[in-house]
Amino acid sequence: MTGWNEIAQYTVSGLTTGAIYALVALGFCIIHNATGIVNFAQGDFVSLGGLMMYTFLVALGLPVLLSFPLAVASVALVGALLERLALRPARDKRVVILIFITIGASILMRGVFKQIWGKEALALPSLSGEYPLRLLGATFTPQNLWIVALTLAAIVALGYFFQRTTVGKAMRATAANPRAAVLMGIDTERMKLYSFGLSGFLGALAGVLITPIVTVSYGVGVMLGLKGFAAAVLGGYGSFVGAILGGLALGLLESLGAGLISSTYKDVIAFLVLLIVLFVMPSGLMGRGERSRV
């Protein structure tokens, strides 16, 4: 019989990974809303965040308070560069073509990461201490708390950005109706650039936060990116609330599935549930459904 303590434990770890998936999923949504495409390099933003943090913090020995913003900012810059160098010059703006450009860019980026950081897994120290904390029968580390707290902070900041700032409102307008946005004098091309920068920022945040728990190497982004994509789809692609719920749901599903049913089949369980949800609700939990006009 599985005890309460174990369930509490699985819930803690599920919420932690869920928070990471939510950050990645938000990155997918922001780019989708601005450009209509899926950015398959999103996962590589995550690994690059961890790798950059390693360089600043461990290799260069900079303090955490400096390394963290530097790592996140550099990945945001890479995101913006991806939009500028590979997507904007594209001759054909069909969604399929643009999506596969991001896949090509993802392969290219992993090749570059392998050259710079090698193939070995790199470890990062926790943001603060390793001493375990106990609450309601579950044991967790300060890093778990950091992940949940900083994810919440990022969500609040995003909410403020999209609701209150001019640029955020302009980005929402671009998502709602690009043509109308252009007519209102919004530079939609610039909004696309920002959306990639912002996604790079969120991906890097996820990478910096998760690396102390799972280590980082050039290829870890693939699976994290897929899980983030799955979370975004589960929540209803493009919906921010959906991305957060989808991320948490996927994290919990995996963790509880692994703990209570079978750890070898945790991904099978997660994806099977995802497929069933999609078959019943074809546009995810919070999706509004795509209606086509003639």
Add this chain to the structure above:
Amino acid sequence: MSGRGRGFFLGLAVLAGLVVAVPFVMPNPYYLNVLNVVALNAIVVIGLNLLIGYAGQISLGHAAFYGLGAYISGIFTGSFGWPPWPTMLFAAVSVGGLAALIGIPILRLKGNYLVMATLGFNLIVNILTVQLDDLTGGPSGYSGIPSLEIFGWVINSDLRFYILVWSAALIALLLARNLVRSRVGRGLRALHGSEVAAAALGVPTERYKVKIFVFSAVLASLAGSLYAHYYGIITPKTFDIFFSVELVTMCIVGGLGSLWGGFLGAAFLTPLPQVLHFVEEYKDIIYGGILVLILVFLPEGLFTRLGRLPWLAGRRSP
């Protein structure tokens, strides 16, 4: 584009001529091996390209159908001693049935949801082939698959397999061309233009989408079975999501919705990693870079581009 009358058969004759000539010009088994893989990929890509280019449905799960074909053929002939050819048919029918079963709910999904559902299907199949190791041999693979045999002629060399697989690829091309020119093909083109309009005009869009999905899955399964008998050993890694991505990339690079484009995409991208072997260190960088450059600057695909060259175009088309 899709091969009007004479143009198509001229192309087919040229391709067939090339296929016959190659073993005489370069009998080196290494090159034949590469060309065999090109043909196997081309068989999958022909079907997939119809699904994407005509029905407008992106599947990132076709490596799973390829893998299922390979594993069903491999396990039933290897572990249970079934005869290879009927097993191949059995695999194709089972995979086709499975595709029809999951195709009905999956193809109702749109855009990203469809991409995710097919990816999820591929991931599940892939994890199962790794985990069910009593049956599949697990991550190290399943070996001891017998070679194919036609009336006592054992297909156990690169040259013999070359003859078989290229014949199969040409037949697949012919089948696909017939499908494109049939009522279903016209319906699919209408569907790609506007699903609502096609449905309003009486095209049973759902049924056609499932039909083409099943057709492409069956081609993938057959290619997978051939692969299994050719190599004698199969591993889950060969059929992972990266291969699915590669297959769709072949369609796009070759030219979406063009029958020949699939061949060209397969012929261009299959040997590329091996060509880049001498720069092993930078392989991913160059491969990814080439992909990005082609998609950014030649998005209509290599085939469409070739078709525009004045000495190949023949006549001006709008």
